[in-house]
Amino acid sequence: MTGMAAYAGVHQATMPQARVETVDPTTLHLGGEFVESNLGSAIEPDGSVTVRAIGQQYSFTPQCILVPANTPIKIRATSADVVHGLLIQQTNVNAMLVPGYVSVLTASFTQPGEHLMPCQEFCSVGHEGMWGRVKIIPKEDFLAIAATQRRLSCVE
Amino acid sequence: MIEERLFSLKNIWFVGSVGAAASVLVVSGGLAFLVLPYTERGNRIAGIWDAICSAAGVPKKSSQSETVASQTKLSSVVLNSDMFKHPAPVSIGRGATLAQQCAICHGPTGVSRADSPNLAGQYPSVIYKQLHDFKTGARVNAVMSPFLASMTEQDILDVASYYAFLPRPPGYHPDTAEVAPTIVESGAPMRGIAPCGSCHGGIENKAGSPWLEGQSAVYIKAQLHAFANGSRTNDISLQMRNVARQMIDKEIDQAAEYYASKPLTESGE
Amino acid sequence: MLNSKRLILAHFWLAFALFGLALLLGAWQMFIRSPMAAWIGNPEWYYRSLTAHGTIMAYVFPTLIAMGFGYAISESSLKQALIGARWAWIGFWLIVVGTVTSMIPVSLGLASVLYTFYPPLIGNPFYYIGIVLVVGGSWIWVALMAINLASWKRSNRGVPVPLAMYANVASSWLWGWTAVGAALELVLQILPVALGFKSTIDAGLARVFFSWTLHAIVYFWLMPTYIAYYTIVPRAIGGKLYSDSMARISFVLFLVVAMPIGIHHTFADPQVGAGFKFIHSAFTAIVALPTLLTVFTICASVEIAGRLRGGRGPFGWLTALPWQNPVMLAVAFSFIMLGFGGAGGLINMSYQLDASIHNTQWITGHFHLIFGGAIVIMYFVIAYDLWPHLTGREIRNLHLMRVQLWLWFVGMIVTTFPWHYVGVLGMPRRMAFFDYTDPAIAPDAIPVVMSAFGGFLLVVSAGVFFAILYKSQRSPLCDAGPYRFSVAVHPQTKVPVALNGHALWIALMIGLTVTNYGFPIAQLTVRSDTSVPAYYVGTRK
Numbered sequence: 001m002t003g004m005a006a007y008a009g010v011h012q013a014t015m016p017q018a019r020v021e022t023v024d025p026t027t028l029h030l031g032g033e034f035v036e037s038n039l040g041s042a043i044e045p046d047g048s049v050t051v052r053a054i055g056q057q058y059s060f061t062p063q064c065i066l067v068p069a070n071t072p073i074k075i076r077a078t079s080a081d082v083v084h085g086l087l088i089q090q091t092n093v094n095a096m097l098v099p100g101y102v103s104v105l106t107a108s109f110t111q112p113g114e115h116l117m118p119c120q121e122f123c124s125v126g127h128e129g130m131w132g133r134v135k136i137i138p139k140e141d142f143l144a145i146a147a148t149q150r151r152l153s154c155v156e
Numbered sequence: 157m158i159e160e161r162l163f164s165l166k167n168i169w170f171v172g173s174v175g176a177a178a179s180v181l182v183v184s185g186g187l188a189f190l191v192l193p194y195t196e197r198g199n200r201i202a203g204i205w206d207a208i209c210s211a212a213g214v215p216k217k218s219s220q221s222e223t224v225a226s227q228t229k230l231s232s233v234v235l236n237s238d239m240f241k242h243p244a245p246v247s248i249g250r251g252a253t254l255a256q257q258c259a260i261c262h263g264p265t266g267v268s269r270a271d272s273p274n275l276a277g278q279y280p281s282v283i284y285k286q287l288h289d290f291k292t293g294a295r296v297n298a299v300m301s302p303f304l305a306s307m308t309e310q311d312i313l314d315v316a317s318y319y320a321f322l323p324r325p326p327g328y329h330p331d332t333a334e335v336a337p338t339i340v341e342s343g344a345p346m347r348g349i350a351p352c353g354s355c356h357g358g359i360e361n362k363a364g365s366p367w368l369e370g371q372s373a374v375y376i377k378a379q380l381h382a383f384a385n386g387s388r389t390n391d392i393s394l395q396m397r398n399v400a401r402q403m404i405d406k407e408i409d410q411a412a413e414y415y416a417s418k419p420l421t422e423s424g425e
Numbered sequence: 426m427l428n429s430k431r432l433i434l435a436h437f438w439l440a441f442a443l444f445g446l447a448l449l450l451g452a453w454q455m456f457i458r459s460p461m462a463a464w465i466g467n468p469e470w471y472y473r474s475l476t477a478h479g480t481i482m483a484y485v486f487p488t489l490i491a492m493g494f495g496y497a498i499s500e501s502s503l504k505q506a507l508i509g510a511r512w513a514w515i516g517f518w519l520i521v522v523g524t525v526t527s528m529i530p531v532s533l534g535l536a537s538v539l540y541t542f543y544p545p546l547i548g549n550p551f552y553y554i555g556i557v558l559v560v561g562g563s564w565i566w567v568a569l570m571a572i573n574l575a576s577w578k579r580s581n582r583g584v585p586v587p588l589a590m591y592a593n594v595a596s597s598w599l600w601g602w603t604a605v606g607a608a609l610e611l612v613l614q615i616l617p618v619a620l621g622f623k624s625t626i627d628a629g630l631a632r633v634f635f636s637w638t639l640h641a642i643v644y645f646w647l648m649p650t651y652i653a654y655y656t657i658v659p660r661a662i663g664g665k666l667y668s669d670s671m672a673r674i675s676f677v678l679f680l681v682v683a684m685p686i687g688i689h690h691t692f693a694d695p696q697v698g699a700g701f702k703f704i705h706s707a708f709t710a711i712v713a714l715p716t717l718l719t720v721f722t723i724c725a726s727v728e729i730a731g732r733l734r735g736g737r738g739p740f741g742w743l744t745a746l747p748w749q750n751p752v753m754l755a756v757a758f759s760f761i762m763l764g765f766g767g768a769g770g771l772i773n774m775s776y777q778l779d780a781s782i783h784n785t786q787w788i789t790g791h792f793h794l795i796f797g798g799a800i801v802i803m804y805f806v807i808a809y810d811l812w813p814h815l816t817g818r819e820i821r822n823l824h825l826m827r828v829q830l831w832l833w834f835v836g837m838i839v840t841t842f843p844w845h846y847v848g849v850l851g852m853p854r855r856m857a858f859f860d861y862t863d864p865a866i867a868p869d870a871i872p873v874v875m876s877a878f879g880g881f882l883l884v885v886s887a888g889v890f891f892a893i894l895y896k897s898q899r900s901p902l903c904d905a906g907p908y909r910f911s912v913a914v915h916p917q918t919k920v921p922v923a924l925n926g927h928a929l930w931i932a933l934m935i936g937l938t939v940t941n942y943g944f945p946i947a948q949l950t951v952r953s954d955t956s957v958p959a960y961y962v963g964t965r966k
Contacts, residue, residue: 016776018699019213020697021216022216022955025958026234026957031225036226037223057395060348062394078695082543089851094693095695096695098629099545101696118856120854121543121855123546124537125351125962128345128468129354130348155401173929181940184703188701208700210699212701213699213948214948236624236958336466346865346866359469360963
């Protein structure tokens with residue numbers, strides 16, 4: 001059993017985040033990585049995409065996350081207030097957002113499409129209204145939008 | 157029966173159980189701290205000590221990569237539940253004097269006769285935050301912004317404490333027994349809209365969210381539209397813009413009318 | 426001998442009364458969030474009900490059962506009157522006072538934080554104080570069980586401790602140490618904030634403390650059930666226990682490996698290092714061992730019963746079993762639910778598979794199947810088996826008992842199977858309502874309705890259970906004789922000292938807790954930069 005867990009741990013894509021990172025939830029909006037203008041999807045020099053998002057009572061920002069298909073994605077997310085959860089339906093993306101800490105996930109989506117992204121941990125009354133969305137689009141389309149914008153999302 | 161000694165190297169149960177537990181621990185610990193950190197993609201390990209620390213979960217500050225700064229001025233208020241817990245009487249008194257200049261729009265008792273917001277009984281954190289945002293330019297209003305040029309941080313705190321101290325006005329449509337519209341009572345979960353009352357009082361209050369009962373419908377509508385079209389951006393991390401831009405015009409009207417007409421005495425229980 | 430009948434009955438009655446109330450709340454919750462009900466006008470009522478349901482079902486109900494059963498085991502297996510009966514009553518009343526204290530703010534809507542607490546949400550301090558009182562009351566039981574066993578051992582040197590008492594004391598030690606995690610969280614972290622002495626709290630550390638309790642508490646719920654498997658079932662169906670040593674080994678294994686594995690509840694958390702997640706995952710794999718041992722031993726014991734009753738051939742013993750006997754029926758149901766639940770548990774323990782179902786309705790389905798199903802059905806059996814000895818009145822209507830057990834089994838399967846299914850579809854847990862008109866959620870609608878009907882069956886079953894106990898009060902007095910436990914095929918005359926006491930296993934339990942939790946807790950405790958502002962709930966105006 002231990003061997004199996006070890007094997008799976010080494011060989012599968014879903015891994016616990018490698019490092020524990022801390023952040024002050026009360027000052028996210030004052031500047032730094034989680035300021036609102038820096039949230040959303042960004043293309044890294046190596047061609048991968050980093051998505052930054054926050055959970056707060058009772059919404060995710062950005063509300064709709066836009067990512068390209070067939071691209072390594074790194075999601076960096078945290079909470080601005082209480083414990084939230086970030087779950088992308090039909091995928092393995094599932095993490096707790098604990099205020100004070102940054103959650104880091106890796107993912108890669110093969111099929112373009114749209115998924116619901118509910119908050120999966122009780123975050124006080126209003127929790128039932130905390131649903132975001134994730135939109136996966138072909139890589140070319142994503143790059144075309146990225147040519148004009150530095151941070152992408154699908155919020156209308 | 158001769159009592160065999162339990163905690164002894166001669167006892168096979170002692171040796172066996174401790175040995176088994178220790179070997180599981182050593183093997184899994186070895187894999188966990190010395191092998192796994194090197195196998196994870198994108199994890200740059202700077203030597204064995206770093207590998208152990210990262211696997212053990214020693215926290216580090218969030219990395220400072222290049223960030224995109226905001227084009228508009230954002231709110232710089234940091235709210236916490238400790239603020240205004242015990243307002244000093246002297247602060248309320250000073251606030252009363254300062255508030256005389258507000259009376260022309262917001263009413264001498266904090267109840268507006270125009271379409272300006274009522275301030276009597278408003279949560280102090282709300283008044284503090286909005287005044288602070290007017291002062292820093294995170295929120296802009298032709299009438300309000302000039303007033304703030306001369307107000308100090310202490311003035312803002314005092315005015316907030318004073319208005320919070322005033323009693324909320326009684327309702328002015330006592331006969332309406334209307335049912336709250338769906339958007340107010342339940343929100344719209346699939347569009348990420350929680351019930352209004354889960355932040356704005358009634359069900360629960362979140363620091364920084366105003367009490368809405370009895371506010372002017374014109375004012376509520378104007379603010380929801382401003383949040384929706386992005387002309388007002390002083391809500392922290394898009395908290396209200398996320399909601400307003402998902403609301404359709406009819407829902408904005410319903411919510412505004414509901415809050416404007418609801419008798420105050422029956423609310424909030 | 427059963428001297429403290431009133432004490433034991435008080436525990437069982439209070440446990441089942443609270444269970445009945447919490448079950449009604451649960452059924453209401455299933456209905457209100459299903460497509461059959463309109464969206465609840467004030468969702469806070471849902472979370473209020475959920476907090477009460479979880480708090481009672483997780484902390485109060487199983488604790489009272491374990492305590493009442495524990496006192497009965499101590500007296501009847503050691504054949505000595507309970508030492509410290511007055512203290513036992515104090516423990517009982519602490520639980521009564523604690524339950525009332527915590528349920529008042531919950532019912533007023535001042536503590537809708539759910540039974541898992543999860544700071545920085547902070548409710549009314551009396552909610553937490555009540556829970557601390559409940560835990561305090563149960564610790565009196567832990568101490569009494571150890572004292573009673575020690576006293577018996579002094580006057581019975583060289584005699585093996587009866588299996589029932591050995592297991593019972595293992596269970597009490599497991600609880601004693603398990604509860605420490607949540608108790609530390611409540612006393613050191615939450616209460617200072619709830620009482621207003623502090624306004625910040627480390628939400629990550631709180632989750633680590635809670636995971637210490639959260640996993641092993643499930644094994645504590647399981648303990649009375651396992652004790653019933655080993656010491657009631659073989660006797661009740663006319664068989665013998667296959668192996669006494671096997672039983673002892675599986676109980677001490679629970680003691681050792683139930684504890685240092687809780688961090689698998691924080692697989693998806695950002696505040697725990699990957700290394701500790703891996704170690705806990707490895708230890709979690711071992712916890713399947715005592716359950717497999719139990720399944721093997723009990724199946725073998727049941728086979729012995731079948732063969733003693735004249736069953737022949739590889740499967741003939743199955744038909745020879747006393748299926749009319751409610752205990753036989755219940756243990757079969759319990760094993761089926763344990764099997765399905767255990768298979769689901771294997772999914773949860775693996776980091777990779779857990780990622781797709783973490784905090785979905787799968788998890789709720791999983792623990793309802795294990796706890797509400799496999800475990801609680803044996804609590805019913807314990808009550809049925811013990812009742813005539815406590816009240817002196819026979820329960821004669823076996824037919825009604827079988828109906829009750831069937832209803833509970835079918836109800837639990839109908840409730841939890843659709844629950845697992847919608848979890849796999851990604852339906853999040855703990856939401857007051859869902860928009861089933863949305864095409865992405867529409868497939869959840871029918872399973873959720875089915876699940877709610879399963880919940881209604883459970884309410885009916887509980888109603889029948891109470892009716893059975895009530896009717897037994899009116900049957901004529903009888904002498905049920907002394908309360909007995911099953912006998913092993915080869916009764917033990919000599920037991921290795923390691924399996925006649927708990928010291929080695931308690932030492933291992935504490936040692937492994939230190940190695941597996943020490944560093945994650947210590948390093949978050951010493952840091953000040955990970956504390957965040959508290960969010961107080963219950964401010965309506």
